[in-house]
Amino acid sequence: MEPSVWIQAAERIAVTEVAKRLGLTLMKANSIGPCPSCAAKERGSKDKRGAIGIRTDNKGWACHRCGAKGSGIDLVSFVIGASKFVDLPKESKDKVSEWFSGEIKDGAVVSTEPTKLRGERPPLNEVTELWKSSMQLHQLPNNDECIDFLKTRNLNLKALAKSGVVRFTPKRSDYIWPDWWPAGRSNLWRVVVPAFDESGKFVSLHGRAIRSPESAPKTLWPKGYEAKGLFMPNRFAVKMLKGLDVDLEGVLFVEGLTDFLKCAAEVEDLGMKLAVLGGASGAFSSISKLNIPKNLKVYIGTDPDEQGREYANKIKQQLSDRISYRIPLEQYGGGNNA
Numbered sequence: 001m002e003p004s005v006w007i008q009a010a011e012r013i014a015v016t017e018v019a020k021r022l023g024l025t026l027m028k029a030n031s032i033g034p035c036p037s038c039a040a041k042e043r044g045s046k047d048k049r050g051a052i053g054i055r056t057d058n059k060g061w062a063c064h065r066c067g068a069k070g071s072g073i074d075l076v077s078f079v080i081g082a083s084k085f086v087d088l089p090k091e092s093k094d095k096v097s098e099w100f101s102g103e104i105k106d107g108a109v110v111s112t113e114p115t116k117l118r119g120e121r122p123p124l125n126e127v128t129e130l131w132k133s134s135m136q137l138h139q140l141p142n143n144d145e146c147i148d149f150l151k152t153r154n155l156n157l158k159a160l161a162k163s164g165v166v167r168f169t170p171k172r173s174d175y176i177w178p179d180w181w182p183a184g185r186s187n188l189w190r191v192v193v194p195a196f197d198e199s200g201k202f203v204s205l206h207g208r209a210i211r212s213p214e215s216a217p218k219t220l221w222p223k224g225y226e227a228k229g230l231f232m233p234n235r236f237a238v239k240m241l242k243g244l245d246v247d248l249e250g251v252l253f254v255e256g257l258t259d260f261l262k263c264a265a266e267v268e269d270l271g272m273k274l275a276v277l278g279g280a281s282g283a284f285s286s287i288s289k290l291n292i293p294k295n296l297k298v299y300i301g302t303d304p305d306e307q308g309r310e311y312a313n314k315i316k317q318q319l320s321d322r323i324s325y326r327i328p329l330e331q332y333g334g335g336n337n338a
Contacts, residue, residue, distance in 0.1 A: 010073050010100045014058040018072035022079055030054045036078040038066035038217055039226050045285070045310070066217035076100070081184040082223050089184050121203045122222040126178040131205060133175065134167035134192055144168075146190055149210040153258055159269035165234055166193050166261055169207075180222040181205070189220050193257055193278075195230040198289040200241030204230055206280065208257050219257055219280070228282030229289075232257065234264040237275035243291050250297035251275040253284075253315055255308055263301070274299075284311045287318040298324040 019032045025041075026032055031050030033041040040051040043064045051065045062069035070077070070084050076099055077085040081092035088096065121127075138161055140146055146168045150157060160166060169186045177183045189207035197203050204227065207220045221227040231237070239246040252274055254263050260278025267274045277290075284302075292298070300315050302308035316324050 006097055006100050013072050015054050015061050015072045018075050035063040037068035039221055040065035068217055081182045083184050092184050122180045122225050133170045137161040145210050156265040156269050160265040163264045163268045165264045193232045196233050200238050206257055229286040231283050232260045232278035234276040237277050240275045241291055248275055249273050250299055252299040254278050255302040284314045287315050298322050300326045
């Protein structure tokens with residue numbers, strides 16, 4: 001099918017029809033979920049509408065959680081390549097074209113089996129391989145864009161390198177990317193942080209864009225897999241989650257990848273034995289499952305906005321038998337989740 005032909009045909013299809021073929025769920029108030037970009041199913045803990053809202057003409061969509069948006073073509077593009085169609089490499093664009101070639105005829109959906117989105121964790125061997133293949137901070141050339149990104153966030157590079165909590169996706173033409181982290185991500189979402197479940201097991205990766213993407217989220221999880229209940233821990237927090245004997249000064253909860261990096265670096269720089277746990281979408285509902293010693297002080301450094309206050313209340317409610325302190329994150333180097 002010629003490019004102009006399939007694009008014109010695809011643009012005539014309602015977003016809700018494309019969503020159904022992708023295996024997404026049509027929810028109340030003209031919404032769908034989960035979002036193929038951030039994996040959020042709902043708009044919030046109290047708002048049970050689907051994370052994605054549909055435009056009134058049914059030809060556009062936008063995620064109310066991560067900000068990703070676009071057309072029906074872009075919806076498929078996020079599933080296949082984690083980005084809008086215009087930003088995809090040629091091989092991913094060809095896959096989008098192939099998807100529509102099998103789904104449409106004269107502007108109507110004709111296939112019978114929807115594309116399934118996966119709901120659990122990505123294969124551990126693939127997660128481990130991508131992490132091992134990613135570059136450590138000291139391996140980056142001085143003129144690398146990742147260095148510029150870290151410096152503009154006022155991150156302590158020496159302390160961050162010592163913490164071991166971050167790596168940078170490989171820039172190798174021969175690298176075979178897993179389907180849940182397509183090659184198209186590697187040019188922009190290069191900062192990766194390991195994510196652990198409540199038992200301290202390494203199960204996933206969380207990525208951050210080094211430049212502001214257009215109509216796409218700054219952070220991403222493995223495509224097609226859930227991230228609910230996962231945390232980004234520093235080395236002290238990993239030991240705590242595993243129930244290992246470690247002499248800790250406290251545990252600090254922060255919101256988002258960038259604040260986690262700042263606080264993890266600051267803890268290393270100050271020589272503190274503080275467990276730092278960075279949470280993202282859905283993580284703060286799993287606090288009660290964490291192995292946190294009864295006598296440990298709990299510090300809450302979520303953002304000073306409505307969402308941050310909601311997260312702070314969730315943490316306090318689940319740790320109601322502990323003494324917790326709400327602190328300004330600048331005390332530990334954070335406070336800017338950009």
